[in-house]
Amino acid sequence: MNTFRCCLRINYLSQYQQIRLIHRIRGKPPIYSRTIKERLDELNFKDELYTTRVDIGLPLAKKTSSKARKERLEHSKSVKSNKNLEELARKCMLEIDLEQSKKDWLHSLGPVHKKQIADHYGVFEHLYGEGFFIPQLNLEIFYDIKDDTCLPVYYGNIIKPAEALNSPLVSYESDGNTLWTLALSNLDGHLTENDKEYVHWLVANIPSNSIEKGDVIANYLQPFPLKGTGYHRYVFVLYKQDGRISYDIPLITSSSSLEERTFSTRDWYQKYQDSITPVGLAFYQSDWDPTVKEFFHKTLNLKEPIYEYDFPDPYIRPQEWYPRRKPFNLYMDKYRDPKQINKEYLLRKLKNEDPFKAPPPPLRFPNAHPFPKSMPSWLKLHEKKIRLKWGRVNDV
Structure with a gap:
């Protein structure tokens, strides 16, 4: 009895929409929907009144097909009868008059x-x-x-x-x-x-x-x-x-x-x-x-207009009291002026520079030199990157 009711329900619904494997199919049935050609014709419709092209130039001097065919035959016969041209072409020594070929092109195609x-x-x-x-x-x-x-x-x-x-x-x-x-x-x-x-x-x-x-x-x-x-x-x-x-x-x-x-x-x-x-x-x-x-x-006495991409500033979420799983220095630098950060790196580089002395030799094994035990982990990572010249220290 339940199976009979289910079949009646399916037959009733199939009058209004398509059902395939008890799933409803979106859109109209194929017998009512438009074909792909009809849809493309509607999308690509152009009014002939505004799209028909009009030749506004001088009319071309028309040549009859028989006359053009005769000219091609005469030209091909003259070329084939000239044995000297065939020999020069075989030896890659045939020279073409570019000026004459340009004139022929301008008067033909x-x-x-x-x-x-x-x-x-x-x-x-x-x-x-x-x-x-x-x-x-x-x-x-x-x-x-x-x-x-x-x-x-x-x-x-x-x-x-x-x-x-x-x-x-x-x-x-x-x-x-x-x-x-x-x-x-x-x-x-x-x-x-x-x-x-x-x-x-x-x-x-x-x-x-x-x-x-x-x-x-x-x-x-x-x-x-x-x-x-x-x-x-x-x-x-x-x-x-x-x-x-x-x-x-x-x-x-x-x-x-x-x-x-x-x-x-x-x-x-x-x-x-x-x-x-x-x-x-x-x-x-x-x-x-x-x-x-x-x-x-x-x-023009005007400022030059320049068109370029205007990228919006990156979104920075509001500052938290206790950020978790985030390096302390990198988290705080998000809310600082980038120019001030670059200034600190630059002053650190210039601190040991002397115009009258040679620069000190770089560390041969940067990671082999231990850090103080009292130094926090985030600062150790920061100093390690500076020693290896990783990250933002190269931007200055």
Whole structure:
């Protein structure tokens, strides 16, 4: 009879929840719960209106598949028919013209590779949101450092602030009838607003490739990545203008404050998107060095902000009248000033120092020298550590 009642109870409960081996299973039964795919789709849901990517650059010159296949076949035939190349490659004596290979790369897969690298670093996402472009125009940028050497800007290479104190040399291919705009901004360095940038350089209405003849809207400002914030991305973007443009931006000089350099590439481009088109891209990364402190103190007249971990003070429990199983000296030192403790160790070290005499030889067998019988055990341990140079005596 009891067995029958138990079965009825189990059948009654199974109508509302799953029971396995008389244990209740949490959650809804599989026939009512959502599948893993449904749950993942809900977690990863993105509104297409705000996530669909938009190409804001110039359209690529499309090649038909038959034409590209024909070019590859002709190239492979010419290489295979040249027996001299095969012999040099077998003897490890084949030399490649790097300049020509770079030109071939820039005219073939180079722009697509640049776009992939920029996506990897999140450049387009933080510049334009859902917008992106394929940098079809090669942008060559060099920072002139001393000793007749130049430091190039590629696609994510590291350049220290001390190496980028002055404006770089910028060159690109252009005819004489085109106007350009060059913008340099820091995507990671705004001090007060996370979704804003600092414009470090902005030159408009550049005739051909003569940067010095353009209208300087924002004077060049050296990079200043803050200490403790890691690498900052500094992005150069070259825009092609449809005609001469008068940007509604106040003139920013070297004496302007950082608040005046607050910039949003997305809002700025959205305002002038009918007149400018991005075609060139280059960027580098930079982290803190001592010139940043000098820049804040001398140029901005501000105290340098430093980001670091703020560790809380260790918890010390209230003092007891009769602490048990705790060394007397170590227990009392918890409630003393560490500077006073270090001072005592230092005075003890300097007590036997004489500038006119050689220091006494160390004990050959430190533990072989007995202590007075009247000395307490905690003090014996303390003196033994000092003889063996263990513990806090080495911190002074």
